[in-house]
Each structure stands twice: as structure tokens, then as C-alpha cells.
Amino acid sequence: MNYGDLLRAFSAETLLVLFAGVIAFADGWLARKGRAEQLRHQIASGLLLLACAGAGWSLVRVTPPCMLPDGMIVSTDVGIHLKGVILVLLSFTGLIAAGTVRTHHIGEFYILLILSAIGMFVMLSTENLLMAFVALELASIALYILAGFDKKDVRSAEAAMKYFLFGGVAAAFLLFGLSLVYGLTGSLDVRVVGRSLSHMPASPLLLTATVMVMAGFAFKIAAAPFHLWAPDAYEGAPVSVAAFVASASKVAGFALFVKLLTVGFPGTFLTRNGLWDAPSWMSLAVLLSVFSMIWGNVAALKQKSVKRLLAYSAVAHAGYMLIGVLAAPKLGSNALLYYAVTYALATVGAFGAVAAVEKSCGSDKLDAFAGLMRRSPFLAICMAAFILSLAGIPPLAGFFGKFYLFAAILKMDGSSLCRFWLAGLALATSCVSLYYYLQILKQVFVVEKEDADTIGLDTPLRWVLGLAAAGVLAAGLFPEALLRVL
Amino acid sequence: MVVEVMDMILWTLYFSFLGAVLVLLLPGRAAKWAALSVAVATLAAAFAGASEYMSVSAQAPWVTLAKSPWIPSLGISWHLAADGISITLVLLTALASVAGVLFSWNVAHRPKEFFALYLTLIGGVYGVFFSVDLFLFMVFYEIAIIPKYFLIAVWGSTRREYGAMKLALYSFIGSALSLAGILAAYAVAGGHTFDLLELASYPFPPQFQYWAFPLVFVGFAILAGMWPFHTWAPTGHVAAPTAASMLLAGVVMKLGAYGCLRVAMPLFPIGLEEWSLFFAGLGVVGIIYGALVALAQTDFKFVIGYSSVSHMGFVILGLMTLNAVGLQGAVMQMFSHGVIAGLLFAVVGRMVYDRTHTRELSELGPMQLYRSMPFVTVVFVLAGLASMGLPGFSGFVAELMIVVGAWRGIPWMAVMAGLGILLAAAYTLRVMQLAFFGYGDNSSENSHSDMSKIDAISWPEKTGAVLLLAASLCVGLRPSLLLDLIAPAMNTPLVQVILKGAGS
Numbered sequence: 001m002n003y004g005d006l007l008r009a010f011s012a013e014t015l016l017v018l019f020a021g022v023i024a025f026a027d028g029w030l031a032r033k034g035r036a037e038q039l040r041h042q043i044a045s046g047l048l049l050l051a052c053a054g055a056g057w058s059l060v061r062v063t064p065p066c067m068l069p070d071g072m073i074v075s076t077d078v079g080i081h082l083k084g085v086i087l088v089l090l091s092f093t094g095l096i097a098a099g100t101v102r103t104h105h106i107g108e109f110y111i112l113l114i115l116s117a118i119g120m121f122v123m124l125s126t127e128n129l130l131m132a133f134v135a136l137e138l139a140s141i142a143l144y145i146l147a148g149f150d151k152k153d154v155r156s157a158e159a160a161m162k163y164f165l166f167g168g169v170a171a172a173f174l175l176f177g178l179s180l181v182y183g184l185t186g187s188l189d190v191r192v193v194g195r196s197l198s199h200m201p202a203s204p205l206l207l208t209a210t211v212m213v214m215a216g217f218a219f220k221i222a223a224a225p226f227h228l229w230a231p232d233a234y235e236g237a238p239v240s241v242a243a244f245v246a247s248a249s250k251v252a253g254f255a256l257f258v259k260l261l262t263v264g265f266p267g268t269f270l271t272r273n274g275l276w277d278a279p280s281w282m283s284l285a286v287l288l289s290v291f292s293m294i295w296g297n298v299a300a301l302k303q304k305s306v307k308r309l310l311a312y313s314a315v316a317h318a319g320y321m322l323i324g325v326l327a328a329p330k331l332g333s334n335a336l337l338y339y340a341v342t343y344a345l346a347t348v349g350a351f352g353a354v355a356a357v358e359k360s361c362g363s364d365k366l367d368a369f370a371g372l373m374r375r376s377p378f379l380a381i382c383m384a385a386f387i388l389s390l391a392g393i394p395p396l397a398g399f400f401g402k403f404y405l406f407a408a409i410l411k412m413d414g415s416s417l418c419r420f421w422l423a424g425l426a427l428a429t430s431c432v433s434l435y436y437y438l439q440i441l442k443q444v445f446v447v448e449k450e451d452a453d454t455i456g457l458d459t460p461l462r463w464v465l466g467l468a469a470a471g472v473l474a475a476g477l478f479p480e481a482l483l484r485v486l
Numbered sequence: 487m488v489v490e491v492m493d494m495i496l497w498t499l500y501f502s503f504l505g506a507v508l509v510l511l512l513p514g515r516a517a518k519w520a521a522l523s524v525a526v527a528t529l530a531a532a533f534a535g536a537s538e539y540m541s542v543s544a545q546a547p548w549v550t551l552a553k554s555p556w557i558p559s560l561g562i563s564w565h566l567a568a569d570g571i572s573i574t575l576v577l578l579t580a581l582a583s584v585a586g587v588l589f590s591w592n593v594a595h596r597p598k599e600f601f602a603l604y605l606t607l608i609g610g611v612y613g614v615f616f617s618v619d620l621f622l623f624m625v626f627y628e629i630a631i632i633p634k635y636f637l638i639a640v641w642g643s644t645r646r647e648y649g650a651m652k653l654a655l656y657s658f659i660g661s662a663l664s665l666a667g668i669l670a671a672y673a674v675a676g677g678h679t680f681d682l683l684e685l686a687s688y689p690f691p692p693q694f695q696y697w698a699f700p701l702v703f704v705g706f707a708i709l710a711g712m713w714p715f716h717t718w719a720p721t722g723h724v725a726a727p728t729a730a731s732m733l734l735a736g737v738v739m740k741l742g743a744y745g746c747l748r749v750a751m752p753l754f755p756i757g758l759e760e761w762s763l764f765f766a767g768l769g770v771v772g773i774i775y776g777a778l779v780a781l782a783q784t785d786f787k788f789v790i791g792y793s794s795v796s797h798m799g800f801v802i803l804g805l806m807t808l809n810a811v812g813l814q815g816a817v818m819q820m821f822s823h824g825v826i827a828g829l830l831f832a833v834v835g836r837m838v839y840d841r842t843h844t845r846e847l848s849e850l851g852p853m854q855l856y857r858s859m860p861f862v863t864v865v866f867v868l869a870g871l872a873s874m875g876l877p878g879f880s881g882f883v884a885e886l887m888i889v890v891g892a893w894r895g896i897p898w899m900a901v902m903a904g905l906g907i908l909l910a911a912a913y914t915l916r917v918m919q920l921a922f923f924g925y926g927d928n929s930s931e932n933s934h935s936d937m938s939k940i941d942a943i944s945w946p947e948k949t950g951a952v953l954l955l956a957a958s959l960c961v962g963l964r965p966s967l968l969l970d971l972i973a974p975a976m977n978t979p980l981v982q983v984i985l986k987g988a989g990s
Contacts, residue, residue: 334559373599393632394625400557403621403665407560410673420670427662434658438635438651445599446639446647480557 009066009073012055012083013118019051020114027107037106044110045098045460051114052091059083071127071189078337079124081485082255085341086124089248090117092348092468095460097240100355103149113244116142120252127190127263129178132256136174136220139252140167143245147237159236163245166219166229174216180209181264190264198266210265214284217257221250223288223322224295227315234311239358242307243351246314247344254321254340255333261285262329282329285322286422292319293429300436306354306364309436310347313390316433317343320405320426327408335401335408337486342389342397342475349468350386352461353379360455369440371449378462379455380444385469389476391437392430397475402430404479495535495568496551498528498576499616502583502609509602518591521601525584528608532580536573536971543570543974551616561679566616570975571747571817574968575615575740578824581957582736583608585828586729588950589836593641593727600641604729607633611737615744620668620680623749624661627741631657634722634730634738641727643839649725653734656708656718663705664745667698671753686752686983699757703750703765709742711798712765713772719798720791728835731787735794736828740820743801747816751805752980755987758808763896766806770902772799777909781916786838786845789917790830793873796906797823797881803903804888810976810985812891815884817972818965822872822880822958829869829954837862837947838921841940847917851924861943863922865951870914872958875907880961880968 007014023044030040059080066075093113103109119139126132144167148160182188184206185196200206218226234242265281296316303309321343324336354364356379361368373380389396406423457465475482505524509517539549551566568576586604593600606629613626631654638650672680675688690698708715719739723731751758776796783789797819804816839845842853856863872879875886885907892900961968975981 388632394628399625399628403624403669404560406665407669407672407677410669411677423669424666427666431655431659431662435651435655438654441636442639442647445636480559483557483559 005066009075011058013121015054015058016051016114016118016121019047019054020111023047023051023107023110023114027110031107037104040106041098041101044106045094048094048110048114049091052087052094056084056087059087070187071191072131073122073125074127075125078333078486079255082124082251082337082341083121085251085344086117086120086248089244089251089344089348090114092352092464093240093244093248095464096243096348096352096355097238099458099461100359101149101238101240102152105149109146109149112142112146116140116146116244117248120248123252123256126256127259129182129188129190129193129260129264131188132190132260133171133175133178136253136256137171139249140171140220143241143249146241147233147245149241150236150238153236155232155236156238157236159233162229163233163237166226170216170219170226172216173212173219177209177212177214177216180205180212184209190260193264194266197264210281211284213260213265214281214288217261218288220253221257221318221321222311222315223318224291224315226288227292227296227318230315231308231311234314235305235307235364239307239351239355243348243355246310246351247348250314250318250321250347251337251340251344254325254336258325258328258333258336261325262333282326285326289319289322289326289422290425292316292322293426294319297429297432297436300433303436304365306357306366306369306440307351309366309440310350310354313433313436314347316429317390319429320402323409323422323426324405326422327405327412330412331408334483334486335404338475338479338482339401339405341482341486342401342472345468345471345475346386346389346396346398349382349465349472350390352464352468353383353386356455356457356461356465360453366439366443367447369443370447371452372444372455374448374454375452376455376457379457379465382465382469383444384441385472387437387440389472391434395473395476397472397479400476400479402426493551494531494538495573495576496566496616497531498535498580499566499609499612501528501531502605502612506602506605506609509598509605512598514598517597517601518587518593521605522584522587524605525580525587525608528612529580529584532573532576535568536577539568539570539573540970543971547974548978548980550618556619557621560621561677561681562621563619563681564622565618565681566622567618568616569978569980570971570973571744571981572615574817574821574971575737575744576612578740578821579608579611579615579737581953582732582824582828585832585950585954586732586736588946588953589732589832590727590729591944591946592836592840593729595641600637600727603633603636604733607637607733608737611733611741614741618682620672620682620685620749622680623682623745624665624668627664627745628658628661630738630741631661634734637730638722638726641730642725643727644724645721646725649721653718653722656715660705660708660715660742663708664702664749665705667702667705668749670694670698670701682749682752683979686980690754690756692756695754695757696760697757699750699754700761702753703746703758703761706742706745706750707765707802709739710746710801711739711742711772711795712802713768713775713795713799716772716776716795716798719795720788723791723794723831724785724787728832728840731831731835732828735790735831736824739794739798740824743798743805743816743820746802747805747813748980752983755983758984759987762806762808766803766892766896766899769799769802769806770899770906772796772802773903773906774799774909777906777913780913781909783917784847786847786850786917786921787831787834789913790827790834793830793910793913794823794827796910797827797873799906800885800888800903803892803899807888807891807895808984808987809891809894811887811894813981813984814969814972814976815887815889815891817975818880818884818887818961818968821968822884822961825954825957825961826869826872826879826881829865829951829958830873832947832950832954833862833866833869837865837943837951847920850921854924855922858940859922859943861948865955866922867918868955869958870918872955872962874911874914878959878962880958880965882962883965
């Protein structure tokens with residue numbers, strides 16, 4: 001493979017980097033001219049959209065199938081489709097940000113968003129432990145900075161600090177675990193690692209490596225009990241950043257980890273006396289899933305801030321998605337990815353709606369949503385679509401997502417995972433979740449507020465909400481179309 | 487030709503969902519007219535389909551209406567079909583929906599949203615009655631949950647937010663239980679299909695059926711108001727606006743019973759046999775308990791709410807008799823209770839409460855409503871007689887069939903059910919006396935003058951009441967009208983599984 005091929009293989013990423021540069025120059029020039037911040041936002045987000053469109057075009061047209069040695073880059077169809085999803089989420093985030101982020105460093109904001117997306121792109125196409133770690137850090141570090149972007153708000157600084165500290169510790173865990181794996185197998189290529197580990201008897205070293213990797217993983221996806229950063233980060237960070245953290249980084253994170261775990265780590269360990277299937281990554285994932293579903297759903301019941309509520313519900317959804325990770329080695333990651341993508345779409349929309357309400361009322365408390373149906377019917381109906389999809393009500397995508405996940409885990413056979421109990425717990429906790437989701441919708445539709453004024457939506461936000469709601473509905477009505485490409 | 491006319495019955499489903507969108511697009515003043523025309527159109531479609539079904543039912547008791555793949559990778563298809571049981575319930579839904587619109591004619595608060603949610607709920611109900619694919623079944627089943635919540639929470643009365651949330655959570659928990667059982671059945675059967683007909687012919691291992699049957703059955707029976715999971719029903723009914731409580735009692739509780747009959751029982755015939763005595767017992771407890779609690783209520787609407795629990799106990803008992811008479815009786819009772827409970831709630835919620843603004847029996851008594859509202863009194867007396875199961879009304883035929891069916895299997899339960907009928911007479915006569923005729927005549931003069939300025943009963947109310955009364959009377963005087971629909975359905979594979987399982 002020569003450099004020309006390499007450039008074509010990376011054309012989408014390259015285009016994104018180039019556009020990041022263009023944004024830097026354009027915004028710097030406008031800033032020196034002393035132009036209004038609104039104009040700078042519009043131009044930067046317009047360029048971001050262009051970048052997404054260009055990258056999307058190059059994904060469809062240019063990118064050849066590519067396979068670098070040591071699994072550095074392995075492009076697959078699923079990976080390319082997920083990159084498309086990331087681009088959609090990136091452009092939605094950019095459009096939400098254009099009307100809501102309060103900062104003087106406008107160009108930097110969009111550049112960091114793009115850099116984070118590039119990290120996610122590499123996460124989606126690598127099968128190499130070191131590359132995966134670097135990509136994960138690229139995506140995360142950009143997000144740490146973005147979380148603290150609202151410099152006038154002390155909560156934003158707190159969000160960034162917490163997110164950074166927890167994320168940093170998680171990275172250390174993950175790197176430690178991965179280096180132990182490297183020490184055990186002598187390879188960074190996930191496929192080689194998988195082959196050697198499956199022949200290796202369980203040892204304390206291997207167990208330590210597994211636990212460390214799973215701990216790092218749990219931090220990144222905000223699974224309980226490693227979720228403590230999430231509520232503060234979601235609440236304090238600018239809404240658009242929270243939307244990106246909750247959606248795109250979830251999709252990329254789950255796609256990466258399910259790849260690493262199913263290919264690299266055997267589901268059962270060999271011992272001297274045959275098969276010993278308890279403490280592999282699967283049993284850890286069961287524990288994380290159970291904790292997340294219970295903790296996330298119960299803690300969400302008490303929340304008054306919608307952003308915190310969405311954060312705890314994100315913890316719960318991470319628990320559901322872990323079920324998909326468990327089903328993946330036998331049945332493929334189809335169910336997980338469908339769930340992750342539709343969840344991301346609903347979440348980005350929900351945060352978009354929160355951004356609109358927060359902009360007009362200055363609060364994201366539940367009662368700020370009171371009477372939303374009267375104040376902005378369009379916003380209210382979109383919000384209903386997102387929340388009901390998160391709650392898993394048909395015909396929205398969330399229902400089929402949950403249905404498919406639970407069907408997948410029940411279809412797995414012959415494992416000691418208490419699969420029926422896991423599915424039963426998931427169903428039970430989703431009943432709990434209906435309560436707090438209905439609390440939001442009660443404010444939106446039932447409570448009436450006479451004095452509240454109407455909420456004006458700017459056009460980009462209107463498009464984001466409308467498209468995300470339509471996407472959630474379409475994915476629920478025609479799941480097959482999405483399943484075929486994942 | 488036959489197929490085309492039968493397809494018309496599916497328009498009940500499409501009309502309802504399209505109508506919901508249409509109502510949102512039209513201006514608010516036109517909402518009720520649009521909703522009424524949609525409801526009447528679905529009634530026409532339901533009648534057309536039913537009459538066509540009568541003519542083909544002897545040869546083909548099971549009519550496939552639509553079948554095309556939807557999500558092939560999970561074996562899910564858009565498979566709709568009808569038999570006499572589902573057509574009976576579709577007719578009931580159509581009647582109840584027309585009557586419900588008529589009794590909501592005075593909804594002035596956010597009428598567009600009210601009727602849009604109302605039609606969405608109706609659409610979900612039709613969908614459940616037609617679904618053969620279990621995924622599709624659950625989709626429609628859950629589509630019906632959310633509109634109920636908003637109908638009660640926005641337009642309801644007494645403790646509406648509590649009642650609405652309780653109802654939504656109970657429904658959702660019930661559907662989660664059923665879903666768990668259905669998913670387990672799907673996995674055990676190899677994970678190829680969600681088609682009910684194919685799953686019902688799969689021989690599930692008995693050990694699996696012993697626990698899967700109660701899971702799915704209880705999940706659905708929660709919505710049917712089975713004791714001890716009935717507590718959502720009285721609070722929900724009382725909190726709901728008139729049209730919603732008519733639909734709740736009239737149609738939504740039947741969704742649960744229909745789920746039991748269509749899904750839980752044919753899927754797991756061995757489990758059914760094992761558990762039938764137990765659930766029949768719960769049905770009987772529901773009959774007696776609901777009646778006794780109704781006897782002690784001081785709120786007019788709670789009396790009707792608990793009477794629904796009691797009447798739905800008959801449905802559960804009828805299902806658990808596992809013989810053809812009992813099953814037909816259960817379906818008859820679903821229809822009969824749907825019509826009568828709808829009417830009773832209409833009298834209490836719309837005709838009385840909207841004019842007197844109280845439902846306390848102690849306050850209604852002194853008003854001596856029989857003087858100021860003769861029409862309402864006559865309607866309530868007739869509906870009360872129907873509810874007691876007097877000959878000539880649909881309730882008599884239905885309860886008689888259930889008791890006969892129960893007598894063949896479990897005689898002492900038939901005796902207890904008979905006791906329940908007596909209790910029904912007691913609480914109905916009590917509430918009739920207390921609410922409309924009051925005690926003595928000492929305060930009659932001044933209260934009579936208070937009541938002289940109440941609004942007259944409007945034409946939509948009269949039409950709705952006559953429609954529902956006529957339905958109950960027609961079926962009561964000529965039961966063959968419905969039995970000709972229901973009896974052929976006993977030959978469909980899904981019912982044969984139940985009857986054969988019990989016979990062997």
C-alpha cells in the first residue's frame with residue numbers, strides 16, 4: 001500500500017482535519033475584524049456542516065477497503081456506516097451549539113468537536129490495542145476541554161474537571177490492562193491477542209488485565225458504579241457538548257469495546273481442569289449491567305433537573321446496552337448497534353429540546369418545561385417522540401431496540417449467564433423508567449402555565465429536532481432498513 | 487369479492503390513526519365533528535366486515551386480512567387476521583368509540599388534542615384485536631397505554647395525576663410481564679418467528695409452560711382487572727374523563743382479557759390446564775370482592791368502577807372453564823360489559839356529574855334527581871337492570887352461559903358466581919335508590935327548585951345512550967346475533983388448542 005492509497009483510505013478524516021483548519025482561519029479572521037459573535041457562529045457551524053457533508057461523500061465514494069498491518073486500520077462496512085452516524089450526530093451537535101453556546105472562542109469550539117469526531121472515526125476502524133487507546137484519548141481529551149467551554153458558569157468548570165479526572169483515571173486503568181495483555185500475548189493486534197488468549201489458562205495476570213480493561217470501559221460508557229462523573233458533566237457542560245458526549249461518544253465507545261471484547265477476550269477461560277467460565281469479562285459485564293440498570297433508573301426517579309435525569313437514564317441505558325455486548329459474541333453486535341444508534345438519535349434530540357428550553361427560561365428544571373405544549377407545540381411533540389423512544393414505547397425506535405436486545409439475550413443458549421433473570425430485570429427496570437419519563441411529559445403536556453411566553457426556535461434547531469424525531473420514528477417503523485447496514 | 491369486503495374491516499384501524507392526524511390538522515372547532523365522522527365510519531366498516539364474516543364463517547372461521555414480512559431478520563411480519571371473537575370485540579370498540587365521542591361533545595378544553603389522543607387509543611385497540619404476529623400485538627398493546635395517561639391526566643377529575651400514573655404503570659408492568667413470557671417462548675421455540683399461529687403449534691416443554699403461562703396470563707389479566715391486580719381500575723375509572731372511563735371499562739379492560747384468550751391460553755395449553763383452577767378461583771374472588779366493595783362505596787363513580795371489577799371476574803371465570811359454552815360466554819360478557827359499563831359511566835360522569843358537580847351519594851340523594859332528570863333516571867334504571875343481568879339484556883345471556891360453563895367443570899364456582907349476580911342486584915339497586923330517588927321527602931321542595939335550572943340533556947347524550955341501550959337489548963333479546971359470530975370462532979385452531987387441551 002502506497003501513500004496515495006493511504007490518503008484515500010483516510011480521505012474522510014483528512015477532509016475533517018482540513019476543514020478544522022479552515023474554520024480556525026476563517027474564525028480568526030472574522031474575530032480580528034471584530035464581527036458579531038452570531039455571524040461567527042453561523043459561519044463556523046456552516047463550515048462544520050460542509051465538513052460533514054464532504055466527509056460523508058468521501059465515505060460513500062472514495063474510501064477503499066483498507067487493511068493495515070497489525071490491525072492498525074481495518075475498515076469494515078459496519079464501521080463506515082457508523083462513521084456516517086457519527087457525522088450526522090456531529091452536524092446535529094454543531095447546529096445545536098450555534099444558537100446556544102456562550103463563548104468568545106467560537107472557532108476553537110467547532111475545531112475541538114471535529115477533532116473528537118476524528119478520534120471516534122479511528123475508534124471505529126482500528127483493531128489494534130494501542131491505536132484504539134490513542135483514538136479513545138483523542139476523542140476524550142477534546143471532550144474534556146469542550147465540557148469546560150462555558151467559562152462564565154462555574155458548573156461548567158466543575159463538569160470539565162470531574163469528567164477529566166475520572167476519564168484520566170479510566171484511561172490509566174485501561175492502559176494498564178492493555179499493557180498486561182500485551183505482556184501476556186506479545187501482540188497489539190486484537191485478532192492475534194484473541195487467538196493466544198483463548199489457548200491460555202486463566203492466571204492472576206490475565207484476570208487483572210480483564211478487570212482493568214473492564215473498569216476502564218465502564219468509566220468511559222458511564223456504567224454504574226463508575227458513572228459518578230456523568231450527572232455533573234451532563235449538567236454543567238454546555239448542552240450541545242453534553243449531547244455529543246451522550247450520543248456520539250456512546251456509539252463509538254460501544255462499537256470499539258464490543259469489537260475489542262468479542263474478538264480479543266475469550267468469553268470463557270481455560271483452566272487446568274477444563275472449562276471455567278465464571279470470572280471472564282462476561283460475568284463482569286453482567287455485574288455492570290445489573291448495577292447500571294438498577295442504579296440509573298432508581299436515581300433518575302429523584303431528579304429535578306432534566307439534564308441530570310437524562311444522565312441517570314444514560315447510566316440505565318448503558319446497562320441495557322451491556323446486555324447487547326453480552327449477546328454479541330454469539331449473535332453479533334447487530335442488536336447492540338441498533339440500540340446505540342437509535343438511543344444516540346433520541347438523546348441528541350432530547351438535549352436539543354433542553355437547549356431550546358434552557359435558552360428561553362434559563363433553567364433546565366422540570367418545571368421549566370411546564371406547559372410546553374402551549375408555548376411551542378412543535379418542540380413539545382418532538383420532545384414527546386424522544387422521551388417516549390427512550391422509554392421504549394412503540395412505534396418509536398426505542399421499543400424495537402429494547403425488544404431486539406432482550407430477544408437476543410434470551411436466544412443465547414448454553415451459557416451460565418443468568419440470561420432470563422437479566423432480561424427480566426431489564427424489563428422490570430424499564431417499567432420504573434416509565435415513571436420518570438412520564439414526569440417530563442407531564443410537565444410538557446399536562447401542567448398548564450398561564451403566564452409563560454412562547455418559545456421561539458431558530459431554524460437550525462428546528463431542523464435538528466424535526467430530523468431527529470423523524471429519524472426516531474422511521475427507525476421504529478422500518479427497523480429492517482437500519483438492521484441491514486449495521 | 488369476499489376478500490375485498492373483509493378487508494374493509496381493516497379500515498377501522500386505518501381510519502382511527504388517520505383520523506387522529508386529521509383532527510390535529512383541523513381547527514379546534516371541527517375536532518369533535520371530525521372525530522364523530524371517523525368513529526361512525528369505523529362503525530360502518532366494522533358492521534360491513536361483520537356481516538361479510540357471517541356469510542363466510544361456516545367455511546372459513548379464520549380470515550387472514552393481511553400478511554407481509556416486516557422485520558424478516560427476527561421473523562416479524564405484518565400479519566393481521568380476524569375471527570368471530572375479534573370481530574365481536576371490534577364491533578364493541580366501534581360502538582363504544584361512537585358513544586364516547588357523543589358523550590364528549592362538551593369537551594371545550596384543548597379539544598384537538600383530546601380527540602387525537604382518543605382516536606389513537608382506539609386505533610391501538612383495533613390493532614390488538616387484528617394482530618396475529620406477537621410483536622405487532624405488543625406494539626399496538628403499548629400504543630394504547632400512553633394516550634390513556636394523557637386523557638386522564640389532562641382532562642380527568644378526582645386525583646387525576648395519581649390515577650393516570652397508576653394506570654400507566656400497571657398497564658406497562660402488565661405488558662412487560664407478557665413481553666417477558668412471549669420473548670422466552672420465542673427463544674425456546676428456536677427464535678425464528680413471532681407468528682402466533684406457528685408458535686401455538688410448537689410443543690413447548692411442560693416445565694417451561696408451568697411458569698411461562700402464569701407470566702403471560704397475569705401480564706394480560708392485570709389490564710383485565712383481575713383480583714388482586716385490579717386496583718388501577720377503580721382509581722383510573724374515577725379519575726378519567728367520561729369518554730376515557732367509557733373506553734377504559736368498555737374496551738381497554740377487554741384488551742387484557744383478549745390477550746389472555748388469544749395469546750396466553752393457546753400458547754401454553756399444558757400450563758393452562760395446570761393453572762386453570764387457580765385463576766378461576768381468582769376470577770370468583772374478583773366477582774365477590776368487587777361486588778362487596780361496590781356495595782360499600784359512597785362515591786357514585788366508584789360503585790361503577792368496582793362493579794367493573796366484579797363483571798370482569800366473570801370474564802376470567804368464563805375463560806377458565808375451558809369449555810366452548812364458557813368461552814363463548816366470556817366473549818359475550820366482554821361485549822355486554824363493554825356496552826353496559828360504558829353507558830353507566832356516561833350516566834355518572836357526563837349526565838349527572840357535569841350537571842350536579844358532585845358524585846357523593848349522600849349529596850345526590852337529597853336532590854331527588856328523578857324529578858329533574860327523568861331521562862337520565864330511566865337510562866340509568868335500564869342500564870342498571872342490564873348490569874344486574876336481567877333477562878332481555880345482554881348481561882343475562884353472557885352470565886348465564888358463564889355459569890353453565892362453570893357448572894360443567896367446577897360446580898361450586900358456579901354457585902359462587904351466582905352469589906355474585908345476587909350481590910350485583912344489591913349494589914345496583916342501592917346506588918339507584920341513593921343517587922336518583924334519595925330518602926324520604928323532607929327536603930325535596932327546596933332542592934327541587936335548585937335543580938330546576940340545570941341544562942337539559944343534549945341530543946348527543948340522548949343518541950349515545952339510545953345507541954348503547956339498543957345494543958344491549960338487541961343482543962339480550964336475540965343472542966344469536968352475536969353467537970352466530972362467536973360460535974364459528976370455536977373452530978379456529980387457536981381456540982381448538984384450548985378446548986382440546988382441556989379434553990385430553
